[in-house]
Amino acid sequence: MTARRRLDPARRRAELIDVGARLFAAKPYDQVLMEDVAEQAGISRALLYRYFPAKRDLFAAIYRQAAAGLLAASEFDGSGTLVEQLTAALEAHLDYFAANRHAVLAANRELAGDPVIQAVIADEFSVLRQRLLDAAGLEGHVREVVSAATMAWLVFVRTLCVEWLVDDAFSRAELRDVCVGALLGALEPVLDISPL
Numbered sequence: 665m666t667a668r669r670r671l672d673p674a675r676r677r678a679e680l681i682d683v684g685a686r687l688f689a690a691k692p693y694d695q696v697l698m699e700d701v702a703e704q705a706g707i708s709r710a711l712l713y714r715y716f717p718a719k720r721d722l723f724a725a726i727y728r729q730a731a732a733g734l735l736a737a738s739e740f741d742g743s744g745t746l747v748e749q750l751t752a753a754l755e756a757h758l759d760y761f762a763a764n765r766h767a768v769l770a771a772n773r774e775l776a777g778d779p780v781i782q783a784v785i786a787d788e789f790s791v792l793r794q795r796l797l798d799a800a801g802l803e804g805h806v807r808e809v810v811s812a813a814t815m816a817w818l819v820f821v822r823t824l825c826v827e828w829l830v831d832d833a834f835s836r837a838e839l840r841d842v843c844v845g846a847l848l849g850a851l852e853p854v855l856d857i858s859p860l
Contacts, residue, residue, distance in 0.1 A: 677715050677725075680705055685726045689763065693723065693770035724780040727771050731788045734760055738792070740799040749799055751844055753792070754821070758836060765829050772826045789818045800855065809854050817847045 671679065683705045687696045698719055702712040716722035737760075738753035761768045775781045793814045802810055821843045828839045 673715075676707075676711075680707075680712065680715055680722065681725050681729055684722045685730070685764075685767070688723060688726060688767040688770065690766065692766050693719075693774045698722070720775065720778060720780075723767075723770065723775065724778070724784070726767065727781055728784050730760065730764065730767070731784050735788060735791055738795075740795045742799070746796075746800055747844065747848070750796065750847070751840065753795075754840055754843055757821075758825070758840060761825050761829060762836070769826065769829055772822065785822070789815065792818060802855075806854055810851060813850045814847070817843075817850060820846060 680701065684696070684701050687700060687704070696719065698712055698716075699709055701722065702709045705712070716725065734757055737756040740749045740753065743749070744752070771781050771785070793811060796814050797807055797811055800810065824839060824843060828834065828836070834842075
């Protein structure tokens with residue numbers, strides 16, 4: 665067991681999230697034990713449970729932090745075309761998915777019905793949709809059509825990414841190209857965007 669250290673509550677919570685994130689990235693959800701988190705953090709299980717009453721609570725905090733990080737890494741900055749910015753944002757997400765396969769699968773399979781996890785995903789989708797709409801500079805009816813298509817596309821991307829992580833039946837490049845192509849194909853009738 666790691667030597668115990670006194671930390672203020674905010675630092676202790678952040679440390680527990682970091683330790684948990686490493687464990688959930690390395691192992692499937694059902695193989696991560698709260699005892700392992702406590703041991704690696706150098707604290708008692710009782711102290712861990714004061715911060716996170718259940719494994720699901722710890723995972724939700726980890727996933728919320730990951731979503732915030734993904735959103736920060738996938739800003740649309742106006743430095744390229746809409747398609748280039750979209751592709752860069754998608755690549756940032758794929759980097760995270762590849763590095764955190766087990767956590768992504770847990771959020772989308774084992775905890776797919778969990779309202780806290782689904783709220784994190786829904787919030788992320790909302791921000792991503794808003795960014796795309798703002799970057800495209802859309803207004804009025806066209807914005808409404810693209811908004812609906814974008815939300816459907818985000819669900820499509822999530823589903824396809826889970827398939828990619830589970831089956832590994834296609835390459836990352838194929839995944840990226842199919843995802844970008846699906847959105848461009850859906851929006852072609854309402855927007856003037858160049859294909860890949």
